[in-house]
Amino acid sequence: MKTEDLLRESENLLTAVANGEVDAFVIGRDDNRRVLLLANAYQRYRQLVERMQQGAVTLSGDSRVLYANQRFADMVGMPLSQLYTIALDSLVSVADRARIGTFLLISARDSRMELDLRRRDGTAIPVVLSHAAVSDGYTTLLVSDQRPLQWPALAGDALDSIRIALEHLNRSPGLDPQAREALESISEQINALARMSEEMVDVQRPPPRT
C-alpha cells in the first residue's frame, strides 16, 4: 500500500474514532484476534437483560455470582450489591446443592433443571434454571419463576364483585328497559372476561414436577 493511502486510512480511523462512529476494536495478531466492544455497544443488551421478566445470572468457574439482573435479585429477596461473589449453592436448599453442582458440570446449552430457590426471608420459590451460554469458563443461567401470577386470580375476584353488583341493580324495581338491556349487555361482557381470567389461571398452573 502506498504511503499516501496509509496516511489517508490513518486519518480516516482517527476521524471515525473522534466522531464516535465505531463501537468495537479488533485486537491481537494473526489468528489470535478478538473483538472488544465499547461500553455503548452493549448498552441495549444490558437494558434488555435488566428489564426482562426472567432472572439472569452469570457464574464464575467456582459457581459464584459474577453478574445478576434485578429480576434475579428480586427472586432471592436480596439487594443486587449483596449478590456479587455469593456462591450459587447458598441460594438453594441443602438437598438441591449436589444436583445443581451436577447441572453446572453438564454445561449443555438449553439443559434445564427444576429446584427451589431459597429466599433471604426463609421462604422458597420454585424455579427452572436453564443454561443460556457457557464460554471462557463462565456460565450464564436463565431463571424462570414458576409461581403462578397473582393478577388473573385478583382480576377474577374483582369481576365477581362487579357481576354481583350488576345482578343486584338488575333486580331493582322500576328499572328503565333500556337501562336493563344495557346492564345485561355489561353482564355478558363481564362473564366473558371472568372466563378468560379463569383460563389464564389454568394455563399458568405449572405441570407436576417430575
Next chain:
Amino acid sequence: MTPAEQRPRPAEEIWELRLHTAGQTPKSLTALANLQRICDEHLRGKYRIEVIDLMANPRLAKDHQIVAIPTLVRKLPEPLRRVIGDLSDTERALVGLELRRAT
C-alpha cells in the same frame, strides 16, 4: 452530485462491498442502513454487499486488516479501499469509496 464529480467507471461495473460488523451493535446496524442508502442513491443495481460478523469469526479481520468496527471494504473495483465508521458522514463515505472527489 454532478457527473463531473463522479469517478468515471464502466456502466456494467459491479461494486463488491464488504461490511465488517460486530454482531448487532448500534454502529454496525447504523453502518448497514447508511450503506444501503448510499448504494441505492449512487450505485443502484450495480453493487453487492456482504456483511462479515467479526464477533462470530474474529480471524476474518486478518484478511483486510480490520482494526475498528464497523469498517467497509471496497473489494471491487480495485484498488481496495477501506472506510471506517458507521457511514453517517455521507460526504466522507462517498470520498472514501471514491464516488466523489475530496474537496
